[in-house]
Amino acid sequence: MDEKRKPDGIVLTEAQKRSRRHRSIAIALALGVLVVLFFAVTMVKGPAVLVRPM
Numbered sequence: 001m002d003e004k005r006k007p008d009g010i011v012l013t014e015a016q017k018r019s020r021r022h023r024s025i026a027i028a029l030a031l032g033v034l035v036v037l038f039f040a041v042t043m044v045k046g047p048a049v050l051v052r053p054m
Contacts, residue, residue: 012020
C-alpha cells in the first residue's frame with residue numbers, strides 16, 4: 001500500500017486539537033466536582049439516606 005496517501009476522515013488543526021483537549025478537561029473537572037458534591041451530600045445526610053418512608 002502507498003504510505004503517503006491521504007488519511008481518511010477529518011484532520012483537525014492544532015488549534016482544534018487544543019480546543020478539544022481543553023473542552024475535555026473542563027468536562028472531566030465538572031464531572032469530578034459533581035461526584036464530590038454527591039459524595040459530600042451523602043456523607044452529611046448520613047444513615048438517613050437508607051431510611052425510606054413507608
